[in-house]
Amino acid sequence: AQSVTQPDIHITVSEGASLELRCNYSYGATPYLFWYVQSPGQGLQLLLKYFSGDTLVQGIKGFEAEFKRSQSSFNLRKPSVHWSDAAEYFCAVGHNQGGKLIFGQGTELSVKP
Amino acid sequence: GAVVSQHPSWVICKSGTSVKIECRSLDFQATTMFWYRQFPKQSLMLMATSNEGSKATYEQGVEKDKFLINHASLTLSTLTVTSAHPEDSSFYICSARVGAGEQFFGPGTRLTVL
Numbered sequence: 001a002q003s004v005t006q007p008d009i010h011i012t013v014s015e016g017a018s019l020e021l022r023c024n025y026s027y028g029a030t031p032y033l034f035w036y037v038q039s040p041g042q043g044l045q046l047l048l049k050y051f052s053g054d055t056l057v058q059g060i061k062g063f064e065a066e067f068k069r070s071q072s073s074f075n076l077r078k079p080s081v082h083w084s085d086a087a088e089y090f091c092a093v094g095h096n097q098g099g100k101l102i103f104g105q106g107t108e109l110s111v112k113p
Numbered sequence: 114g115a116v117v118s119q120h121p122s123w124v125i126c127k128s129g130t131s132v133k134i135e136c137r138s139l140d141f142q143a144t145t146m147f148w149y150r151q152f153p154k155q156s157l158m159l160m161a162t163s164n165e166g167s168k169a170t171y172e173q174g175v176e177k178d179k180f181l182i183n184h185a186s187l188t189l190s191t192l193t194v195t196s197a198h199p200e201d202s203s204f205y206i207c208s209a210r211v212g213a214g215e216q217f218f219g220p221g222t223r224l225t226v227l
Contacts, residue, residue, distance in 0.1 A: 036218075043117075043206055043218040044157075090156065096213055100147075103156040 002027050004093050004104035012110040013081050021076040021107050023091030033074040034092040034101065035065055044090065050074065061085070086111045116140055117209050119219040126197055127227055134192045134222045136207030142187035143209035147216065148180075151204040163190050197226045 005024045013019050025031055032051050036044040048059025055067040065076045074091060091104040116139040126132050136146055145164050149157040161177075163169040163184035171177045179201075181193040190209075194201050202225050208216040 041221070041223065043119075043220040044208075045218075046215070049215075099213070100159060100162065101157075101216065103158075105156045106154075108154075 002093065002102050004091050004102050006089075006091055006104035006107050008107045009105065010108045010110070012112060015083050015111050015113055016080050019076075019078045019081045019085070019109070021089050021091075021109070023074045023076065023104060025072050025074065025091070025093045027072075027093050029095060032094045032096055032099075033065075033067060034094070035059065035063070035074070035076045036090045036092060037061075038088045038090065038106075040087075047076070047089075081109075081111055083111045083113070085109060115215075115217045117143075117207065117217045117219040119205075119207055119222050121222060122220065123223040123225075125225045125227060128198050129196055131193055131195045132197055132224060134194075134205055134207075134224070136190045136192070136209065136219055138188045138209040138217070141209075141211055143190075144187065144212055145210050146184055146190040147208045147210075148182060148190075148192050149206045149208070151206060151221070153204075157206060160192075194224065197224070199226045202226045 003026045007022050034049045035047040038044050047063045048057050050057045050067045058064050063078050089107045092101040094101045118137045120135045148160045151157045160175045161169045161171045163182050165184050165187050169182035184190040204221050206221040208218045210216045
């Protein structure tokens with residue numbers, strides 16, 4: 001079955017600290033992978049995506065993610081977190097760039113001063 | 114570019130009434146629009162996919178007679194929640210794309226049914 005798992009429901013980091021949000025997927029075909037961010041009461045903003053090529057992808061707001069096929073993972077990282085990064089983060093997988101997406105449960109990020 | 118809007122942003126209605134939510138692509142023509150539902154502190158669940166000028170394709174378990182979707186033009190799709198009940202209270206999010214391109218998401222509509 002196709003699925004996305006984000007093991008961490010809630011993470012708290014100190015401002016300036018590094019961040020890694022985990023995402024594991026189960027998908028029968030070559031996956032298209034996405035990370036989105038959602039601020040309270042808002043829609044989703046695309047942070048980055050991976051289709052093929054270099055397994056380390058750069059996104060907006062200083063985020064990056066690494067695709068590891070052997071581990072079926074697509075973890076999101078940021079070297080130094082800012083207070084404005086506090087939000088809900090969703091990992092998603094799809095069959096192509098714009099098709100049906102399967103979302104993970106989301107990870108809520110809190111940033112403490 | 115690639116802006117998707119939703120209206121209203123929030124709505125409160127009485128049980129048994131119907132509510133219409135609009136999703137518009139403001140600066141592009143969307144051949145496909147998607148409707149998602151999000152419960153508090155949970156993920157987005159795809160409800161249906163709609164292509165302009167054709168009937169929507171509903172995901173398993175979604176009542177098509179309760180959640181009416183119309184995609185009459187390349188810039189507008191509507192979701193009507195018919196005979197709404199408190200369990201329909203949720204955050205509804207639409208997205209739009211051109212061809213096989215990336216999905217762009219709207220800001221969402223908060224529905225509360227009393």
